[in-house]
Amino acid sequence: MPNLLNVIGNLGSTCGDCHTTGCGTCGPTVQKSEAPLVLTRRDLGKTVLAASVGALLTGCSSKQPAETETTAQTAPAAPALSPDLEVVKQSKGPIMTTLDEFYKMGPGPSSSHTMGPMRITYDFFQRVSKLPEDQLKRATALKVHLFGSLSATGKGHGTDRASLAGLLGKAPATCPPQFLDALAANPDEAHKVTIGPTTLNLTLKDIIFDATKGEFHHPNTMTAKLLAGDETLYELEYYSVGGGFIEWKGYKPPDKGQPKYPFQHARELKKYLVDDKIPLPKLLLTNEMAISGKSEKEIWEFLDQVSEVMVRGVDTGLGVESVLPGPIKLHSKAAAMQRNLKTTAKGDAARVVTRVASYGFAMGEENARGHIIVTAPTAGSAGIIPAIVKSLHDLNTPTQNIRDGFLAAAAIGYLCKHNATLSGAEGGCQAEVGVGSSMGAAMIAQTMGAGPKVVSNAAESALESHLGMTCDPVAGYVQVPCIERCAYGAVKAWTAYCIASEEIPEERRVDLDTTIAAMDLTAKEMNAKYKETSEGGLAVSLVLC
Numbered sequence: 400m401p402n403l404l405n406v407i408g409n410l411g412s413t414c415g416d417c418h419t420t421g422c423g424t425c426g427p428t429v430q431k432s433e434a435p436l437v438l439t440r441r442d443l444g445k446t447v448l449a450a451s452v453g454a455l456l457t458g459c460s461s462k463q464p465a466e467t468e469t470t471a472q473t474a475p476a477a478p479a480l481s482p483d484l485e486v487v488k489q490s491k492g493p494i495m496t497t498l499d500e501f502y503k504m505g506p507g508p509s510s511s512h513t514m515g516p517m518r519i520t521y522d523f524f525q526r527v528s529k530l531p532e533d534q535l536k537r538a539t540a541l542k543v544h545l546f547g548s549l550s551a552t553g554k555g556h557g558t559d560r561a562s563l564a565g566l567l568g569k570a571p572a573t574c575p576p577q578f579l580d581a582l583a584a585n586p587d588e589a590h591k592v593t594i595g596p597t598t599l600n601l602t603l604k605d606i607i608f609d610a611t612k613g614e615f616h617h618p619n620t621m622t623a624k625l626l627a628g629d630e631t632l633y634e635l636e637y638y639s640v641g642g643g644f645i646e647w648k649g650y651k652p653p654d655k656g657q658p659k660y661p662f663q664h665a666r667e668l669k670k671y672l673v674d675d676k677i678p679l680p681k682l683l684l685t686n687e688m689a690i691s692g693k694s695e696k697e698i699w700e701f702l703d704q705v706s707e708v709m710v711r712g713v714d715t716g717l718g719v720e721s722v723l724p725g726p727i728k729l730h731s732k733a734a735a736m737q738r739n740l741k742t743t744a745k746g747d748a749a750r751v752v753t754r755v756a757s758y759g760f761a762m763g764e765e766n767a768r769g770h771i772i773v774t775a776p777t778a779g780s781a782g783i784i785p786a787i788v789k790s791l792h793d794l795n796t797p798t799q800n801i802r803d804g805f806l807a808a809a810a811i812g813y814l815c816k817h818n819a820t821l822s823g824a825e826g827g828c829q830a831e832v833g834v835g836s837s838m839g840a841a842m843i844a845q846t847m848g849a850g851p852k853v854v855s856n857a858a859e860s861a862l863e864s865h866l867g868m869t870c871d872p873v874a875g876y877v878q879v880p881c882i883e884r885c886a887y888g889a890v891k892a893w894t895a896y897c898i899a900s901e902e903i904p905e906e907r908r909v910d911l912d913t914t915i916a917a918m919d920l921t922a923k924e925m926n927a928k929y930k931e932t933s934e935g936g937l938a939v940s941l942v943l944c
């Protein structure tokens with residue numbers, strides 16, 4: 400493990416030691432404000448979010464001593480979801496989440512309202528591309544209808560431009576931000592898409608904001624159609640079920656294998672790691688291969704792509720200064736923070752913190768711009784892990800260590816998802832930024848070669864320091880306090896690692912399972928106003944002029 404003081408010292412290094420490119424330190428490119436993206440979560444909090452995946456997953460928690468039966472006095476009653484939805488069925492049993500289900504790449508700012516719809520229309524594009532040629536020859540149009548919350552708040556989330564991009568065959572993970580911006584900036588422009596023998600012209604008007612109320616299978620329902628005049632050649636109903644996950648009518652989950660080392664809680668993991676002395680990355684890799692059926696090479700390639708998208712996002716964010724979309728008129732900060740690092744006289748401690756925080760700002764601001772992010776665990780908290788990865792790159796951390804760190808971070812996210820929630824609408828910001836910071840702390844510890852107890856303690860420390868944090872985004876935009884919280888989440892992750900690696904591991908009084916149980920309990924008892932409704936806290940305290 401590198402000496403901690405060296406780690407800190409390196410992070411505080413001056414420009415000459417900087418290993419990054421395009422960080423903006425040597426003079427950022429000042430770009431015009433991005434195309435406006437009107438975003439609101441106010442209604443979202445009352446509809447979709449109350450029915451989020453996390454609510455369902457809490458039902459599968461094994462009760463621990465720290466948990467007590469509680470009645471959610473203030474939490475809203477979640478509307479019943481169809482028992483047919485896979486997201487409902489999967490709320491039982493050992494953790495079966497895979498890396499590509501967890502680290503999802505796509506456009507921000509909302510995993511359910513932006514990333515999910517783009518994944519849906521890209522899936523539809525791929526399906527229709529496989530239809531028989533005689534059918535495709537007759538095609539005249541592609542249409543998407545948005546229902547429920549997607550229709551009610553979709554304009555604000557950029558659901559239409561994301562849906563159109565997917566329909567045009569742009570993959571969510573690799574779609575250039577400029578392409579998404581251009582779609583929003585030129586709403587009447589026709590875009591050609593070739594499907595087999597047919598080329599169609601599509602515009603944003605082909606994404607139709609349909610009924611907001613009705614008997615929907617899921618609050619985030621949408622249909623996609625391939626038409627020949629008035630005749631429907633092919634149609635499929637989809638659901639953006641939260642966190643970027645998608646399902647469709649008749650959805651059957653991909654066949655999964657059984658994990659070699661099944662676990663639902665950290666205590667079961669501990670048995671394998673400590674008693675059986677299986678290294679954490681090896682255990683998680685083995686499980687991932689068994690559950691997903693992927694090879695080791697495929698898994699590393701995926702994590703390398705995740706890492707690349709994250710670092711690219713941070714670098715892009717560090718090079719852009721703009722007023723972020725929406726009514727807050729929030730000016731981005733990442734580029735200025737980086738630039739000022741060169742000349743600051745505030746000393747090493749300030750340089751270290753500023754550098755890490757600027758990375759969190761950079762990715763959080765990219766999310767606010769609606770650019771490509773990775774859920775880790777959510778879109779709102781998407782700045783934390785990229786900030787960690789970028790700061791690990793600054794330390795010339797070997798690629799394999801970073802891959803192992805991603806595995807450790809995922810394990811923490813899985814545990815929180817399985818035993819509590821990852822949804823701000825269900826558990827407040829502790830469930831998003833708190834979990835992201837906890838994942839980041841585990842990632843740092845694992846990457847530094849720490850043992851399982853230190854990894855677990857670091858994760859616990861970071862999560863503990865976020866317990867009770869509410870979700871109150873101003874004007875419903877994932878900007879204030881979200882972006883700044885990503886910066887804090889990253890800094891706290893480093894702090895948690897520093898504490899955990901310096902203390903005597905066995906003397907830590909609180910274990911990870913206990914803190915996750917506490918988060919679950921706090922989520923259930925949290926006043927509904929503080930669960931992504933924008934009806935409490937900063938969202939009502941701050942008056943926008």
Ligand code: SF4
Nearest residue numbers: 779823828831870881
């Ligand atoms: S306040 Fe936290 S939980 Fe709420 S939207 Fe922002 S990042 Fe997500």
